[in-house]
Amino acid sequence: MDRPFKIPQSVLVVIHTPALDVLLINRADAHNYWQSVTGAKDHEGESFEQTAVREVFEETGIACATGRLTDWGLENVYDIYPRWLHRYAPGITRNTEHVFGLCVPPDCPVTLNPREHTHYRWLPWREAADACFSPSNAEAILLLPQFADGCPL
Known part of the structure; x- marks a missing residue:
């Protein structure tokens, strides 16, 4: 069975602790591509929040x-990396990414999906931004202090 094309609507979820340590995960299909949780909608009716909840659980x-x-x-809104264009319908070259934050306890366990990610690490927010391969991911992490708002759990 052929896989359907990806929907060019996705989420970016910056997972962090109250101390603003950020979880980064390394892509299995791209060496040294550290990122936050990302993922496309499964279907048009899936809300961005539902996508975020599903992707966080699937990946971590x-x-x-x-x-x-x-x-x-x-x-x-950004150009899809050429290496991943084949996943989208012909003519689709741009993706819209909706941004979320997820504040978790500092001892939150992580269980990676090995098909998607090979390693994880927690870094202080500025270091995490520097380590991201994606400019939009790095920019989101740099905004973390203004969105974390003390991060009460």
Whole structure:
């Protein structure tokens, strides 16, 4: 069975602790591509929040109920990296990414999906931004202090 094309609407979820340490995960299909949780909608009717909850659990094993998921009300529109264009319908070259934050306890366990990610690490927010391969991901992490708002769990 052929896989359907990806929907060019996705989420970016910056997972962080109250101390603003950020979880980064390394892509399995791209060496040294560190990022936050990202993922496309499964179907047009899936809300961005539903996509965020699903992707966080699929990629890290973290249930969003463990922490506090916050919609930052931000969207990034960017050109899809050429190496991944084949996943989208012909003629689709841009993606819209909706940004969320997820505050979790500092001892939150992480269980990676090995098909998607090979390693994880927690870094202070500025270091995490510097380590991201994606400019939109780095920019979102740099905004973390204004959106974390003390991060009460």
